[in-house]
Amino acid sequence: MQHDKLGSFAKDAQKDRGQQQYNAVLARYRSAVAEAELRTPKAELSRELRGFAHDNFDVDRYLQTKMGPRVRTNRDTRLFMTHLVLLKEFAGDELHRKSYMSLPRLIKAAKLVRALETDLQRLDRDLRSLQKLAGQLSKVVLPLEDSVSTAATAPDAPKKAKAELVNDIDVAIFERNLQHAVDIFLRLQTERSKDRPKGAVPDMEVVEIEERLHTAVVNQIQGHAQSVSLVDSYLELLLKLDRPDEAADLFLQQRSTLLQDAVRTVRFMGDFVLYSKKCSSLFFIFLKLASNHYRKLFQNRKIATLLHWIVLETDRFAHTLRLQLFQGDVYRRVVRSLQIAFLYCQQLEHNLGVPIVGRFQGAFYLDICQMIDDHFAQVQQQVLQATRTDSFEAVDVTLPLPLFPTSTGRARQPTGEQAEQSIVVKISESCRLMYYIFQREVAVYVLNLQSPTLHLYELGFKRVTEFYLTYLHTHIEEKSRTDTQSLVSIANSLFVSEHMMPALIESLKKKFRQGTLHQLEKDLTMITKFPKKLIALFVDAKCQFVCTHQIKPDAGERQTVVSDRMDEGINVSRSMLRLILYLAELRPELNCFLGGELGQHALHAVVCALGSRFVDEDFWIEIYKQHYMLQGTYAFDAHLSLADTYQVIIDMEFFKCAFVNTLEEAWCTQLKGLESAILRRHLKPGNAERVEAECRTLASQVILKTLENDTQLYEAVQNQSK
Numbered sequence: 019m020q021h022d023k024l025g026s027f028a029k030d031a032q033k034d035r036g037q038q039q040y041n042a043v044l045a046r047y048r049s050a051v052a053e054a055e056l057r058t059p060k061a062e063l064s065r066e067l068r069g070f071a072h073d074n075f076d077v078d079r080y081l082q083t084k085m086g087p088r089v090r091t092n093r094d095t096r097l098f099m100t101h102l103v104l105l106k107e108f109a110g111d112e113l114h115r116k117s118y119m120s121l122p123r124l125i126k127a128a129k130l131v132r133a134l135e136t137d138l139q140r141l142d143r144d145l146r147s148l149q150k151l152a153g154q155l156s157k158v159v160l161p162l163e164d165s166v167s168t169a170a171t172a173p174d175a176p177k178k179a180k181a182e183l184v185n186d187i188d189v190a191i192f193e194r195n196l197q198h199a200v201d202i203f204l205r206l207q208t209e210r211s212k213d214r215p216k217g218a219v220p221d222m223e224v225v226e227i228e229e230r231l232h233t234a235v236v237n238q239i240q241g242h243a244q245s246v247s248l249v250d251s252y253l254e255l256l257l258k259l260d261r262p263d264e265a266a267d268l269f270l271q272q273r274s275t276l277l278q279d280a281v282r283t284v285r286f287m288g289d290f291v292l293y294s295k296k297c298s299s300l301f302f303i304f305l306k307l308a309s310n311h312y313r314k315l316f317q318n319r320k321i322a323t324l325l326h327w328i329v330l331e332t333d334r335f336a337h338t339l340r341l342q343l344f345q346g347d348v349y350r351r352v353v354r355s356l357q358i359a360f361l362y363c364q365q366l367e368h369n370l371g372v373p374i375v376g377r378f379q380g381a382f383y384l385d386i387c388q389m390i391d392d393h394f395a396q397v398q399q400q401v402l403q404a405t406r407t408d409s410f411e412a413v414d415v416t417l418p419l420p421l422f423p424t425s426t427g428r429a430r431q432p433t434g435e436q437a438e439q440s441i442v443v444k445i446s447e448s449c450r451l452m453y454y455i456f457q458r459e460v461a462v463y464v465l466n467l468q469s470p471t472l473h474l475y476e477l478g479f480k481r482v483t484e485f486y487l488t489y490l491h492t493h494i495e496e497k498s499r500t501d502t503q504s505l506v507s508i509a510n511s512l513f514v515s516e517h518m519m520p521a522l523i524e525s526l527k528k529k530f531r532q533g534t535l536h537q538l539e540k541d542l543t544m545i546t547k548f549p550k551k552l553i554a555l556f557v558d559a560k561c562q563f564v565c566t567h568q569i570k571p572d573a574g575e576r577q578t579v580v581s582d583r584m585d586e587g588i589n590v591s592r593s594m595l596r597l598i599l600y601l602a603e604l605r606p607e608l609n610c611f612l613g614g615e616l617g618q619h620a621l622h623a624v625v626c627a628l629g630s631r632f633v634d635e636d637f638w639i640e641i642y643k644q645h646y647m648l649q650g651t652y653a654f655d656a657h658l659s660l661a662d663t664y665q666v667i668i669d670m671e672f673f674k675c676a677f678v679n680t681l682e683e684a685w686c687t688q689l690k691g692l693e694s695a696i697l698r699r700h701l702k703p704g705n706a707e708r709v710e711a712e713c714r715t716l717a718s719q720v721i722l723k724t725l726e727n728d729t730q731l732y733e734a735v736q737n738q739s740k
Contacts, residue, residue, distance in 0.1 A: 196235055200255045203231055232259060239268055246276070253315060266312075266320045270327045273308045277331060280304060286342055293342065294355035301335050302362040309370055325372055332363070332374050336381035344385045349393045353462050356382060386471055394478030397459070398485055401452050405489050408448035410503040415450050416442050421518060422460045422525035443517070449510040452486055453518055460525055472526070479522065480541055487511055487548050494556050504556050511549040519545050 186202050206227070239252045249272050256265040280300055286293045305328060312324050343355055363378045419439045445453075456479065490507045493499060499507075519542055 196231070196238065196252070196255055199231060199234075200258050203227055204258065228259060232256070232261065235259070236264075236268070239272070246272075250311070250315065257316075262316065262319055266316060266323050269312060269315065270323070273304075274327070274331065277301065277304050277308075278334075281335065281338065290343055290348065290351045290355040291358065294339065294358045297335075297339060298359040298362040301331075302366045305331065306366055306369055328370070328372055329374065329377065332378050333381060336378055340382055340385060344389070349389065350462060352389065356386070383471075387474055390471060390474045390478060394481060397455055397478070398482050400455065401448065401482055401486055402489070404451045405448040405486065405493075408446050410446045410448075410493070410499075410506045412444040412502075412506050412509065413446065413450070414442055415445055416440050417453070420525065421453070421521035422457055441517075443509075443513050444506075445510050445513050446506050448486075449513060452482065452514075456482075456518065456522060460522065475526075483514060483519065483545060484541075487514065487545070487552075490552060491555065494552055494559065508549060508552050508556060511552050515546045515549050 186199075235252050235255050239249050249269070253265045253269055256262075256268070281297060284293065284296045284300065309324060309328065313321075339359060343352055360375065360379060363375050367373060367375050417440060419441060459475070459479075490511050493507050494504045523539060523542065
């Protein structure tokens with residue numbers, strides 16, 4: 019027992035005396051340094067310290083350069099050089115930042131350093147003496163340990179050890195060595211928990227110490243909010259103290275502060291795209307790094323808190339970006355800026371697996387909708403202005419294929435070897451302008467990530483297209499327009515319906531495979547039929563004009579020569595059919611429509627102008643002959659339909675003409691259907707057998723004469739005639 023007390027006394031005495039002497043020497047040294055802090059040039063002293071710290075630094079050469087040859091006999095200067103490393107170690111960064119003193123005056127401080135060295139040497143000797151004395155005391159007291167009762171000292175030893183742990187924790191907290199304090203606390207908590215049964219009331223002393231530690235750690239986190247490394251180290255201490263919720267909240271709070279400060283540093287200088295790129299890259303990259311560090315620190319715990327924080331920060335950033343971007347009126351630059359922000363957001367979603375792109379885009383949805391509506395209204399005004407100033411003269415325009423971009427954001431231009439992948443169309447300037455506008459809009463839109471505004475683009479394209487086609491309809495109705503201008507309008511409508519709109523839908527489909535283009539696909543049928551309406555309108559207007567000016571009105575009571583009226587009708591019909599033929603040459607794929615429906619429409623207009631009482635078999639035969647020469651087999655259906663309309667009984671001569679013209683081009687398999695139609699609808703009563711026999715004979719003769727070398731076809735005709 020006595021040995022224990024003596025040993026403890028010796029150690030305490032050694033410790034106290036050494037600490038006191040050390041503190042005294044350090045106080046004197048710091049006083050000397052404080053005196054020099056206000057006079058040493060920062061740049062000069064920093065440069066000297068960097069040089070002196072180098073292992074290969076030549077002290078004598080430096081001093082000779084600095085102060086001359088006499089420095090070799092200057093003992094104080096050499097002493098300063100000897101102890102300058104000690105000066106740097108004690109003063110640290112403070113001397114670099116605040117010291118301001120010339121080298122001669124700093125030499126005076128070196129004298130104090132020399133005194134410090136003497137004191138430190140004396141202190142070292144005293145410490146060695148104390149250690150020697152402690153060793154001698156331990157040898158004297160050592161035999162007394164066997165006489166001490168183990169039972170008497172056993173209950174006190176744990177209490178003393180625990181008391182020392184508590185004292186060490188307080189000292190560590192006071193010295194702000196929180197890492198050491200937490201480690202001691204965990205050891206204390208483990209030892210205290212061994213002596214307590216499960217379910218017992220917590221030790222209040224341990225709880226109090228934990229609260230003090232917790233308060234100290236939180237204060238350090240709040241005091242070093244700008245230092246990520248320090249905050250993370252303190253957060254690890256909170257996790258050791260089993261405070262994951264609070265640690266997560268403090269982590270996200272500190273990151274939110276840093277993120278907001280970083281975004282505020284980005285200033286808007288008038289360039290929407292540059293501002294969006296800087297802000298978006300900074301924000302989403304910071305979110306990515308913070309999320310990855312959060313998962314590393316918390317080991318995938320509290321993930322819901324992290325996701326909630328990401329959503330809140332994204333909403334806050336979207337609000338800031340929205341207020342800045344939509345102050346301008348430059349549509350393409352705003353769209354490009356949003357595309358950049360969406361791209362960075364998509365990268366974050368891909369890296370984290372958090373679906374935030376839709377929510378981020380939703381923050382801009384209403385503003386984007388309004389912007390798109392306003393933009394297409396401006397596009398419509400541009401098209402209107404172009405059509406009003408258009409001369410409607412056909413221009414050969416070479417367009418690339420595909421007509422619209424799909425994913426690259428730009429249509430290919432026909433250059434070099436790619437020139438073959440293009441088409442040449444004859445359209446007017448207004449139609450070409452509208453195509454280029456649509457191409458630009460698709461190129462801008464396909465840069466977007468998803469399609470939340472696809473229906474708005476569909477509606478915009480539809481409105482502009484319908485507006486343009488309606489203008490073409492009005493353009494053809496105007497009597498001041500020439501036939502050439504009207505035909506160019508028809509060519510414009512054909513290009514829009516058959517080339518531009520299908521290519522537009524196909525381009526958007528390739529970009530958005532999961533979505534459907536309800537509006538455009540639904541209206542494409544109507545848009546495709548619109549050129550036929552324009553053609554019918556044009557032919558109708560032309561028929562009315564020609565019939566009004568070329569066919570003289572009926573004299574009423576005066577007798578009119580029937581042959582003269584028929585000649586007028588035939589001439590007018592020939593004029594109409596030539597016009598239809600020109601349209602057929604313009605668009606060969608519409609031959610059936612032009613020869614059938616429009617041929618019937620033109621003949622109907624002529625018959626109305628002549629009066630049905632002048633229409634007889636001779637008129638039909640003559641009109642059919644010239645109609646067939648221009649339109650081929652399509653003319654027959656038109657004549658049969660008109661004959662039904664005006665209840666004309668067509669005689670055998672018409673059918674002979676029809677059979678001769680038809681069978682020279684058609685296969686024999688068409689004969690039976692043609693005969694059935696004639697026999698069923700247009701034969702005079704009582705002559706069915708005679709007409710049928712004559713028709714078959716005539717048909718056989720024509721076919722045999724035309725295809726006499728085809729044995730197989732000859733046999734088929736013979737079998738059919740039987």
